[in-house]
Amino acid sequence: MIVAIDGLAASGKGTLAKALALELGFAHLDSGLIYRAVGWKVLQDGGDDLESAAIMAAITLLSEDLANPDLRTEIVARMASKVAAIPAVRKAVLDFQRNFAKNPPGGAKGAVLDGRDIGTVVCPDAEVKIFVTATPEERARRRFEELKPTHPDLTLDAVTADIAERDRRDTEREVAPAVPAPDAHLLDTTNLAIDSVVAKAKALVSGARL
Numbered sequence: 001m002i003v004a005i006d007g008l009a010a011s012g013k014g015t016l017a018k019a020l021a022l023e024l025g026f027a028h029l030d031s032g033l034i035y036r037a038v039g040w041k042v043l044q045d046g047g048d049d050l051e052s053a054a055i056m057a058a059i060t061l062l063s064e065d066l067a068n069p070d071l072r073t074e075i076v077a078r079m080a081s082k083v084a085a086i087p088a089v090r091k092a093v094l095d096f097q098r099n100f101a102k103n104p105p106g107g108a109k110g111a112v113l114d115g116r117d118i119g120t121v122v123c124p125d126a127e128v129k130i131f132v133t134a135t136p137e138e139r140a141r142r143r144f145e146e147l148k149p150t151h152p153d154l155t156l157d158a159v160t161a162d163i164a165e166r167d168r169r170d171t172e173r174e175v176a177p178a179v180p181a182p183d184a185h186l187l188d189t190t191n192l193a194i195d196s197v198v199a200k201a202k203a204l205v206s207g208a209r210l
Helices: 013-024 031-044 050-059 063-067 074-083 087-102 118-122 136-147 156-172 194-209
Strands: 002-007 027-030 111-115 128-133 185-188
Touching: 002 013, 002 118, 002 194, 013 027, 013 111, 013 128, 013 194, 027 031, 027 087, 031 050, 031 063, 031 074, 031 087, 031 111, 050 074, 050 087, 074 156, 087 111, 087 118, 111 118, 118 128, 128 194, 136 156, 185 194
Parallel strands: 002 111, 002 128, 027 111, 128 185
Antiparallel strands: none
16 A cells, blocks of 8 residues: 655644554655755755756665665755756656655555655555645744754754745646645645644545545
């Protein structure tokens, strides 16, 4: 079984996907980390020729790059959003994602993938598709609280502006924009604790198995 979880930045999709995979005994792939790995390599190369560097990084991407702790930094997140809009990069990453979904590592009986276009492009035949939402204000607050300990000079206004810009890039890009699949279940996490979000998602998976 394949579970596709999509959503915009700081919507809670990654937290949900990881917890749901653990509950179900499924393998989990944070697709955003793949693009962060590409973005990180571009930054390491100086980021001068964005498109060429990103394409080469995606083609040579190795799974062990996803364990790099530097991928979680905000500068890498912004670069990931940029490289993800490059069609050739998305094409290079697509095979990796689809192979993971159809052949979950570790003998897992299913896979949970989260990203921006899992249900629409990567795994359009996924048995369960969820699009996670939250208000822009709540998503900015979450990201601000996450970054504040390591970025004491950061302001909520700056994070809010960054979220808005990333939303614009992710939803307006020509290739694989971040929009719900027609058959996706919308899950608003604005006022929900993670346990409630996971319970709702687990119920959707159980319903698909009947």
